[in-house]
Amino acid sequence: EGGDDNDFSVVVDTRPRTKRPPLYKVLLLNDDFTPMEFVVMVLERFFHMNHAQAFEVMLTVHKKGVAVVGVFSHEIAETKVAQVMDFARKHQHPLQCTMEKE
Numbered sequence: 001e002g003g004d005d006n007d008f009s010v011v012v013d014t015r016p017r018t019k020r021p022p023l024y025k026v027l028l029l030n031d032d033f034t035p036m037e038f039v040v041m042v043l044e045r046f047f048h049m050n051h052a053q054a055f056e057v058m059l060t061v062h063k064k065g066v067a068v069v070g071v072f073s074h075e076i077a078e079t080k081v082a083q084v085m086d087f088a089r090k091h092q093h094p095l096q097c098t099m100e101k102e
């Protein structure tokens, strides 16, 4: 009596899951040589900041050493980093731009 002990039940997660892609922070790093105006131009050109925003973010990087300049999907973040690094290299500035998972 009591039935057979053959309960093969498993816990099934029925929560409605929404799968969001991971996001990546794009970081701009300070250095002693890249002109401030060049960094401002980079932020305007590739991160669509107005001049005042760009100047403010540039000063943050200058003072703190690093700042997040945007958060994007992996593909867009990679593109932004490549664009900044190419542009800096073309102008022979040592400006560094990297990305990290948020």
Ligand code: TYC
Pocket (backbone or CB within 6 Å): 028, 029, 030, 031, 032, 033, 034, 035, 036, 039, 058, 059, 061, 062, 095
């Ligand atoms: N520190 C640089 C200077 O004094 C300016 C600068 C700001 C460089 C931000 C890089 O990401 C940077 N000319």
